[in-house]
Amino acid sequence: MTTPDSDSALAEQLLRLTRRVHRIQKHHLERSGLGVTPAQARLLRTLAHCDAPPRMADLAERLEVVPRAVTTLVDALEAGGKVRRMPDPANRRVIRIELTEDGHKALRRLRGARMSAAEEILDPLTDLEREVLSGLLDALVGGAPDGTPTHPHGHGHGRGEGGGPGPGRNC
Structure with a gap:
């Protein structure tokens, strides 16, 4: 049975882990030499999961x-040649954002940086501990990678409901 003290300690551990993950990912991102901030990297990943330019x-x-934050991110990524603005063919007043070839190349390098960061974070764990952690994280995230809830009572939020674009999502 959990107590408020144990829940508080667990919450603190999760916050410390989150900060550590962000710090390590930022370090690996900086080492990638792409000149992309974590927020810009997140926008690039989101674009990669869209069925069509959003x-x-x-x-x-x-x-x-807020939309202004996206404008700032897109401005910087566009200046770096990683995205481009294009008019919507159905309504030329609407601007859509698409990845360029350089943006796709950057994503491949970003994936490598993220994998290196994950390896660094998970390095102290045995295979069994990784398997247990994976199950626990699925329970906390609330869904399997394909978006199906994994919570035994069906209370989970599948992928695409806040964590990131799910498969087949058009943003």
Whole structure:
């Protein structure tokens, strides 16, 4: 049975782990030499999961930020040649954002940086501990990788409901 003290200690451990993950990912991102911030990397990953180039408002909603923040991110990524703005063929007043070839190359390097960070974080764990952690994280995230709830009572939130674009999502 958990107590408020044990729940508080567990919450603190989770917050410390989250900060450590962010710090290590930022370090690996900086070492990648791409000149991309963590927020820009997140926008690139979100674009990669969209079925079609999204509108700025769609990106803001997916990233859970104000539209102005997306404009700033897109401006920087566009200046670096990783994304481009393009008019919507159905409504030329609407601007859509798409990855460029350089953006796709950057994503491949970013994936490598993320994998290196994950390996560093998980290095102290045995295979069994990793398997247990994976099950625990699935329970906390609330869904399997394909978006199906894994919580025994069906209370989970599948992938694509806040954590990131799910398969087949058009942002």
